[in-house]
Amino acid sequence: MAEEKTYPMTIEGKKKLEDELETLKTSTRAEVIKRIKIARSFGDLSENSEYESAKNEQSFVEGRIKTIEQMLNHAEIIDNDNIAADEIAVGKTITFKELPDEDPETYTIVGAAEADPFAGKISNESPIAKGLVGHHLGEEVTIETPGGDMQVKILDVK
Incomplete structure (x- = not known):
C-alpha cells in the first residue's frame, strides 16, 4: 500500500489554504456556475466560446478545491519546539x-x-x-x- 504524502506547513499557511478553499467553495464556484448559465442562454454550445471558457474555469476551480482538500487532509503542522534555536529547519x-x-x-x-x-x-x-x-x-x-x-x-x- 502506498504511503500518503504529507504536506508540511506552518499554521499561517494552513489558515491561508483554508481561507482559499472557503472562497473557492462559496463565491468563486457560484460565480462560475452563473457564467455557465448565462453562456448557455446564448444558444449553440458548439461555437460558444463563453460557455467553453466558463466550463474550463469550472474544471480549474474544482481541481483546485480537490488539491487543497488533499493538502489539508494530509497537512503536517511544523513544530520547531524540539529543534535547536540555531538549527535550520522547515518553518525557520x-x-x-x-x-x-x-x-x-x-x-x-x-x-x-x-x-x-x-x-x-x-x-x-x-x-x-x-x-x-x-x-x-x-x-x-x-x-x-x-x-x-x-x-x-x-x-x-x-
Whole structure:
C-alpha cells in the first residue's frame, strides 16, 4: 500500500489554504456556475466560446478545491519546539550569503504548498532548502543546485 504524502506547513499557511478553499467553495464556484448559465442562454454550445471558457474555469476551480482538500487532509503542522534555536529547519527564517562576497539573502523555509519566492518563502523541496536544512548558524555549506554548486555562509537563523 502506498504511503500518503504529507504536506508540511506552518499554521499561517494552513489558515491561508483554508481561507482559499472557503472562497473557492462559496463565491468563486457560484460565480462560475452563473457564467455557465448565462453562456448557455446564448444558444449553440458548439461555437460558444463563453460557455467553453466558463466550463474550463469550472474544471480549474474544482481541481483546485480537490488539491487543497488533499493538502489539508494530509497537512503536517511544523513544530520547531524540539529543534535547536540555531538549527535550520522547515518553518525557520534564515539569512545566508553566497561566498566569497555576495549580498545576504533572507528566506523562510516552508512546505511546498506555501512557497512564494517573491515573498521570501522557499519550498522545503527546493535545492537551497534541502542543502541548508539540518545545518547551523555560522556554518559554511556547499549547496548543489541545477546551476552548479554554491558555497554559502549561514548568517542568521530565526
